[in-house]
Amino acid sequence: MFQKILIANRGEIALRVLRACKELGIQTVVVHSTADADAMHVRLADESVCIGPPPSRDSYLNIHQIVAACEITGADAVHPGYGFLSENAKFADILAAHNITFIGPTGDHIRIMGDKIEAKRTAKRLGIPVVPGSDGAVTEEKEAKRIAAEIGYPVIIKASAGGGGRGMKVARSEADLVVALQTARSEAGSAFGDDAVYIEKYLQKPRHIEVQVFGDGVGHGVHFGERDCSLQRRHQKVWEEAPSPALNAEERAHIGGVCARAIADLGYSGAGTIEFLYENGEFYFIEMNTRLQVEHPVTEAITGIDLVHEQIRVASGAGLSVRQEDIRFQGHAIECRINAEDARTFTPSPGTITHFHTPGGLGIRVDSGVYSGYKIPPYYDSLIGKLIVHGRNRVECMMRLRRALDEFVVDGIKTTLPLFRDLVGNADIANGEYDIHWLEKYLAKED
Incomplete structure (x- = not known):
């Protein structure tokens, strides 16, 4: 060690x-x-x-x-x-x-999965279902039109080296495609120093489902279940939960098994997250993150396994502490990302926290590095904490979340806590009926 x-x-x-x-x-x-x-x-x-x-x-x-x-x-x-x-x-x-x-993983594995085009090729080779689209970078307008016609509109153009929604454009017709291709390449070049883009079928109302995986680097892999990250604003996750309200036990076991086998075959070492769009019972690979995720605590809540301990153990050469059959899923967990932002405009709100009180009680966890009197600097990401709630089932989890949000106090700055207090009382959220476009539509109505 x-x-x-x-x-x-x-x-x-x-x-x-x-x-x-x-x-x-x-x-x-x-x-x-x-x-x-x-x-x-x-x-x-x-x-x-x-x-x-x-x-x-x-x-x-x-x-x-x-x-x-x-x-x-x-x-x-x-x-x-x-x-x-x-x-x-x-x-x-x-x-x-x-x-x-x-x-973490090797530099080679980071490179493979950091290039969206190469990651898609690798996923396909490993038996992971992928979104229909181009096999590599698209540089010519004629080629883009041919691919879009084959897979059908609408299509989405993505930056190969991209992330966070930059270099990403939707085209609903051939006329849109010409403009979108030029714009996406320009944005990709400016943001990432690489203007390579690729084309995929644009799914209408998908959910964002991700599978937490671990490999020991010598051919063994496991999965720790999935997380539903569909509540997003501008491609940034806001609320995550596990298990997904959209999947049944058969779907959950199938996609988890596919991902665990792929990680084993890849010889991958450490934590990773394989992300999918899910629609009409089908999974489509979008990317793999070769690191610990912000939302890892919801997986820890339903498995009882410390994922950072596991990272350290694997990196030290001790291997995985569990086999797939040892991993049990219990209850339901939800994470809310608390940002130092105006809950309506999402404008950053740096400044001094005059009072900071976190909720407590059974099933409540708060991951935060701030405290009363702490001055939030304006130079970094606005995330100041994560509220993670666990219950025996989703209904109990939502009840507990509502109570925890009422107890959470952050004074001196604006935060996104009011947004979550609204969401927890919404019928669609209560029923688990939302997709990746739901939150932006909800916010547009509120405005």
Whole structure:
């Protein structure tokens, strides 16, 4: 097992990893920018190293500084959390070259799954169902028209190196396609430095279903069930739950088995999430995230398994702690992402938190790195905490969530808590009847 782990992240995820390390008896080092000197993970770590000024490019994305921090402190492994360098193949390669373990997959696997076109090819080869569309990058207008005609309109054009909805355009006719192709390529080039795009069939009312997988790197893989992440705004997840209200036991077992076998065949090591669009009983692969997800706590709630412990265990060479038959799913869990944003306009709301009170009681978990008196810096993601609620079934979970939201107090800044208080009382949400377009339609009506 590792002697000392450096946590290359900030906020709630840095604190989440730090707690897992302490439970395992592993020494911790955190890095931080000057803006995060008073952050909770800095206060609780065994050691901390300031790696630069507030801008991410000068601190949390500064590979040279992070490697130097490892060498100075003697850290023998790095946990990247999510975001920042968590899916940076170059970072994983550089750590390996310095004999420092990257707690995640190999650089090669990060590269494969980070390229949306190559990821789709790999998924297809591994027997994972994919969305009908182009086999590779589309560069010519004539080729784009041919593919769109074959699979039928509407179609969606996506950036190969993309994420977060950038470089993504829908075309409902051939006339739309010409403009969408040009716009998507331009956006992709500006956002990612790569203007490669591909075309897929655009599903009308799909749900976003993702499967949590783990591999040990030597041919064994398991799945920890699925999460439903369909409540989104501008392709950003807002509310996640497990299990999905849309799937039955047969569908759940089938897609989980497909994903676990694929991970085993790939020789994948560590945590990963295979994401699908689901419509009319069919699953269509969209991407794989080669890291821990923001929404991992809902899976921990229904399985009772600490996924960060599992990441550390696998990275150390100890292998998986469970076999597929050992994993049991119990009850229902929902996560609400609490952002420092106006609940109606979603405008960021940095500032000082004057009062912070979290809910408690059976089945309630709050992952957050903030506290009363903490000043939220304007330089980073607006996520300030996650409310995770678990119940014996979805009805009990929703009742508990309503109560927990009423107890949650954050003063001094605006947050998205009012949005969740509205959602928990909505009939569609109560019945689990929503798709990836539902939230934006709901918000448009409210305006």
